[in-house]
Amino acid sequence: MANSSSFLCLALFSSLVFFIATPSLAKTSFRPKALVLPVAKHSPTHQYLTSIKQRTPLVPVRLTLDLGGQFLWVDCQQDYVSSTYKPARCNSAQCSLANSKACTTECNSSPRPGCNNNTCSVLPDNSVIPTAGNGGEVGQDVVSLHSTDGSNPTTLVSVPNFLFACAETFLLDRLASGVKGMAGLGRANIELPSLFASAFSFKRKFAICLPSSTKSYGAVFFGDGPYNLVPGIDVSTSLTYTPFLLNPINDKVVTSFNTSLLTIDENGYGGTKISTVHPYTVLETSIYNAVVNAFVSELSDVPRVTAIAPFGACFNSTAIVSTRAGLVVPTIDLVLQSESVYWRIFGANSMVQVTKDVVCLGFVDNGQSPSNPRTNIVIGGHQIEDNLLQFDLASSRLGFSSSLFSFALAEFLTRNDHGHHAVTDTGKSARGIFGYMSPECMESGEVTTMTDTYSFGVVMLEVITGKMAVDFRRPEVLLVKRVHKFEARTKTFKEMADIRLNGVYNLKELMRLFKLGLACTRSNPRLRPSMRQIVQILDGNDKCLAEICRKEESMEEWKRVNDSALSLIKRIQALGIQ
Secondary structure, rough: OOOOOOOHHHHHHHOHHHHHHOEEEEEOOOOOOOOEEEEEOOOOOOOOEEEEOOOOEEEEEEEEEOOOOOOEEEEEEOOOOOOOOOOOOOOOOOOHHHOOOOOOOOOOOOOOOEEEEEEEEEEEEEEEOOOEEEEEEEEEEEEEEEEEEEOOOOEEEEEEEEEEEOOOHHHHOOOOOOOEEEEEEEOOOOHHHHHHHHOOOOEEEEEEEEEEOOOOOOOOOOOOOOOEEEEEEEEHHHOOOOEEEEEEOOOOEEOOOOOOHHOOOOOOOEEEOOOOOOOEEEOOOHHHHHHHHHHHHHHHOOEEEEOOOOOOEEEHHHHHHHHHHEEEOOOEEEEOOOOEEEEOEEEHHHHOOOOEEEEEOOOOEEEOOOOOOOOOOOEEEEHOOOOEEEEEEEOOOEEEEEOHHHHHHHHHHHEOOOEEEEOOOOOOOOOOOOOOHHHHHHHHOOOOHHHHHHHHHHHHHHHOOOOOEEEOOOOEEEEHHHHHHHHHOOHHHHHHHHHHHHOOHHHHHHHHHHHHHHHHOOOHHHHHHOOOHHHHHHHHOHHHHHHHHOOOOHHHHHHHHHHHHHHHHHHHHHOOOO
């Protein structure tokens, strides 16, 4: 299955290669409102990588992204050369800001970055393994990255005395090839978001969008939105928000759920955290069993296969329908502070394609609480790919989007073949689910009772045929078009009835529903029945049905009116989305 929305985070970075290839430091008077870093997925390790320019002269430093990390740490033991590196001296303001409790009075080698006398240190850790270093010197050096206007990377800016920790080479164990450290985004004093906010006086916010494909980029934004991941649509305006808490023991950003098991106790156990170093969601055993049992029960019509580690529930993927939003499986809702606030996980984020014919539920058992995991739910990278997460550190709240795919469709729906917006009223724009939206709604954004009638007709045709409204695996993508072409060829509707009915149905009623579905999905809204007429027809009013069916339109007229939908299909197919 082709990736459904990996292009979403990529849109902002379409011109980033040019900026990286031709760096030029910003003027000191320039004050960016936000900064941006690209994020790539490293398939062999399931790590999410970014790159930042550091040192003098500037060199790109490849880093593993760590949402819970306390600071930036870099291997200073090998090949760290910079004319602007400065160690933080004991009892200095820099050491206080880093919350350092240790002072190295004498280093056992000649002075170099990471080994200087009278310097303070912190404990860098590799959270992938996990393991901690022996103590890393707190240092300062130049870092440089791109600012952004929310739509594109713009000017390259630099911070001259950016605090970070030096680490020893052994701490790179099991990190992706070429990685030289980890970029910490956790809630502390010297993690990347706070230092950038302090340097440029913008809000203590950051947002991440992880890519689901190795062929696309994600993004980390520092500062406030907009986040125009597709042109003209600011995803930040549609985020759902929930409070997050600070774990009193390990200072990780966590989200509290309304169950006693997930309450954070005085020892720091419990709660839920979001992680970029865990490839999949990890659950305490009792929670894991409850989730898996419920999921398997809902998917009982799909054959299970032998589980493939580390997963416990695997299925025959050939028996599951695939769509642009992933496999058609039960959605999983993470209910937050109330039942009306939830994070919905669709098939693209819940299922993992392990082999050609095997998919597994991407959740892992982490043992019994409290002896094993400190945190009972760790939401892993796979579950947050192609989602926008905004962390407002000042207000202690998390904003999330669930899947971003609908935003891409909304953007496509407002553009014609030449890439120009086709909306005639600038105060309106098309929003809805492609395949269920009427032609006039796609063109103008106008919503009327007749647009509802159209959507009702599409659902009716889905029920009768057993086919999806949109299926990119078929030569004719739109169900509505297939049915209308079938009618134009004057073939019997029995041939389009759901084969799972095995021919057991009332032919007269089947014909009634087919004709009603066709009438509801006429391109011209004036030819569609009213809701009153629909009810009469469903109640058996054949006279009303005959009257509605006399209003016909040609296939040529249908194609002309549905030009926006047909153009959209071409653009989606060109992107390789299935």
